[in-house]
Amino acid sequence: MQKLKATIRHSEIIARDTVQFDLLIDPTILKTIQPGQFVHVNIDDSSEHMLRRPISIADVKPDESLLTLIFKQFGEGTKKLAQLKAETPIDLLIPSGNGYPIDDLAIEHALLIGGGIGVPPLYYLAKKLKEKNVKVTTVIGFQSADDVFYEEAFLTLGDCFVATDDGSYGYEGFVTDVMDQNKIDFDMYFACGPNPMLRAVKYTLSDKEGYISLEERMGCGIGACYACVVPNRDETAYKKVCHDGPVFHTSEVSI
């Protein structure tokens, strides 16, 4: 992991309160990135915000030295980030955590399941799986039509089903409803989203193997402060989301 300054090459609002940053960054580090890893972002140099913000890596283009982040304006920190303009330097710890271990997996058809701000890391995952000739089907859920992003991008890589909580776009309901209705055939699933969604997915797909990416409030982001823990399967010890995760095999953790 490194601490480095990237430069915002392009910033764009791609859905309601949802910002995409394309960051110019040293390409040697980009080549090492696994899908599912994140960056730990410093809001600014002032002391007002003492904690960095974890944001998943949504895409990597080593040829163009570009790294893509997609984040939702939620509280003060992400609102400040959203205001940064092109050419602004931005201080990152990169790469953070462990991604989806796709190099070690022999699979033919992957189901990717994402909810809200859990969708971004699945895009780079889908790209990487596709490169390995794995068939990719994606199910992504959002609150409402205004929140939907990256449907077309996922469609270029395989099937993509979209659900919204209020039915204003695609299927009405949760990602699990879409899965129920579409009897998708797959070897393994990869999920990222809020904990209630992950719990529902794990329950619904209890006969399948899967990897999930967890969210937890972080301090250091590097494994030193014990802020971001999640109990192991039998709840006898904790794992650190920032260091042992954020991606875990479903059998590793109790959520």
Next chain:
Amino acid sequence: MQKLKATIRHSEIIARDTVQFDLLIDPTILKTIQPGQFVHVNIDDSSEHMLRRPISIADVKPDESLLTLIFKQFGEGTKKLAQLKAETPIDLLIPSGNGYPIDDLAIEHALLIGGGIGVPPLYYLAKKLKEKNVKVTTVIGFQSADDVFYEEAFLTLGDCFVATDDGSYGYEGFVTDVMDQNKIDFDMYFACGPNPMLRAVKYTLSDKEGYISLEERMGCGIGACYACVVPNRDETAYKKVCHDGPVFHTSEVSI
């Protein structure tokens, strides 16, 4: 007094660590400004700096809707201000305090005495006195040659003597040394600078009438918090620098 946003039209380094801002501002307020008044500047919208910074008004050009501030990068707040670029909005309380009461004075020859960051308000004062056909002589002191600013500007309005503590420019020594050596003839003096300088001036010119502008750490800047007090002449009560000053007749205060 008003709280308003001005816009930085131009920012320039005019001497070591010394920045001049020309601010675009509603001209109606500019017409009311007295020389010696100040603005109370908000550093930024973050909570890191809860106190504003008092900065004297160095010049006013109502025709161009311009207000000039000159300030030295001293601590964190003025360093942050110095980094602001043209077009940035800046939040001011304006006009603050009472200036030099020149409209009520019948004088022919004024001596203006400034030290370091006490020099800026004297420029607008000199301009205003000149408009009233008062002869102006200025004695300004700086630490070193690199710190000197506005000598030419003052020379267009009358005599101007410059002293530096280390003798690297103009006279060597303090403004009082220059005064000693040049037997300047005048009716009344107007001084602004650090307290030791003001004390020396008051002592040296004890036979003359004069007005001095004081510096004190401020909270509210409007007279409500009692932070910025200075004892009255017989030390039986306090005056507020932000509200009763910053300009006082030498007989009003004990410094």
Next chain:
Amino acid sequence: MSLDVQLPGLNLKNPIMPASGCFSFGREYSQFYDLSELGAVIIKAATKHQRLGNKTPRVAETKSGMLNAIGLQNPGVSSIIADELPFLSQFQTSVIANVAGSTVEEYEHVARSFKDTSLIHAIELNISCPNVKEGGVQFGTDPELAFEVTRRVKEQSNVPVYVKLSPNVSDIVEIAQAVEKAGADGLSMINTLTGMKIDLHKKQPLLANQVGGLSGPAIKPVAIRMIYQVYQAVDIPIIGMGGVLTPEDVLEFLLAGASAVAIGTANFKNPMICKEIIDALPETLSSYGFSSVKEAIGGAHNG
């Protein structure tokens, strides 16, 4: 959206009031907005006689906060009653008088003096001042002294008494319960934390008084914690304060258990802050699902 709150002696049209010492007696801020907008005004501390306060520097900035050591500069209670209260009485707002002293007798005197005016609606008893007789202990850090001064000031007052607690204590609940038992009608919390800043150039404490009171957003978590704990332990209402800067901060204080919220330091950064927060409060409350201020009070204790 109903913003009103009824507290002992205080019929507040909204829960927002400037904190004592940050608003003087209101004159200066009245150039920025109509003080009738305010729920109440808490005026600068009053002592028996005029006090000159401490030497300067009296304030210093700290990260997300400030230190002050004004030292209770005020013109004395009679002069406040004669010269300041009439000005405030032209506005449709409640007035809370902050009462300070160095001895119990001084507190009693000031409280008694306020009986002569109908222009105040409540007393905020500031027990964070050093008790000279007991050798500089603060009334606010010793439960027995706190009890005693509260009891005696209550006896002298014809308006409800809110006791303003110091956060510089090992056990805030103990003090709160002591003053409740002594008859306090409400609590006001928190006053400033004791802090210091060193002037690196001069190599000595920056404030002439050496130590000062830390206020501003830096102390908000301490204020919220203390209000949350005290709310569970007493039955009298709390006026909350400490670092309020936004309408969300106000809601946080209400949820923690405050019935009204005072704003101090933030007035210095933005002299319009109290009015801006009052204007924004309805939208903030409704965006978090509340239809009145009353509904939010203590809302974080239902879990």
Next chain:
Amino acid sequence: MSLDVQLPGLNLKNPIMPASGCFSFGREYSQFYDLSELGAVIIKAATKHQRLGNKTPRVAETKSGMLNAIGLQNPGVSSIIADELPFLSQFQTSVIANVAGSTVEEYEHVARSFKDTSLIHAIELNISCPNVKEGGVQFGTDPELAFEVTRRVKEQSNVPVYVKLSPNVSDIVEIAQAVEKAGADGLSMINTLTGMKIDLHKKQPLLANQVGGLSGPAIKPVAIRMIYQVYQAVDIPIIGMGGVLTPEDVLEFLLAGASAVAIGTANFKNPMICKEIIDALPETLSSYGFSSVKEAIGGAHNG
């Protein structure tokens, strides 16, 4: 420029060390710089047995600070000695073990356990944990309990003991003097202030543990004040901490009376902070007229 400082058990090449709990046992930060650069490392709290700590969320951001309620998660003292200290011993730096417990017996056990290793140079006795046996009072808020636990841990230790004081007290000097009398070799101050943040969406305290410890620049004025006061009242050295972010902050702590300075929260914002401050310290010191660290210690008390 000489940065070295000699303290009981600690021959520091510079006064900078990461604070306990913010640096784990050093492994993670060793990817950012060579830990041999550090004056010392204060490791995460050790208890008798493994502890799992509190439920999440365990941290929350506040203005210029943060709250934490980790809850002493650690693998237990034997595992720390076996698995963590050998890693740290490859670096040329002193190691200070932070000792925690819920009872005096647990503190004694942990201190005794560290006798078996030569890899620690001092103990930091963390008396800010809630004392379960005494009904949740902190050892650090009662001078008699503080005296007792210090005395008994001293008896069990073969390295110097620095007692880490809690700032949540009415009178810090009283506690400092009590532990000095009990034989403490030094003090470490301050630990976190107790605070709370309310989650406005969930309408309940944000941290699972409800309250947490406030750290970061927000608390620096409280730390400086307490160190300044304690420095005048005791004869043992102080390791200062609380909100350090810059080399100027380090100088402020030294002037207030700290002999060394620990950095906690700032590591999270900038994992290189300790090294960057060590590198910048000579220039900062000389720009304020000092030619060594030692010269600056207590420098604000000469006025």
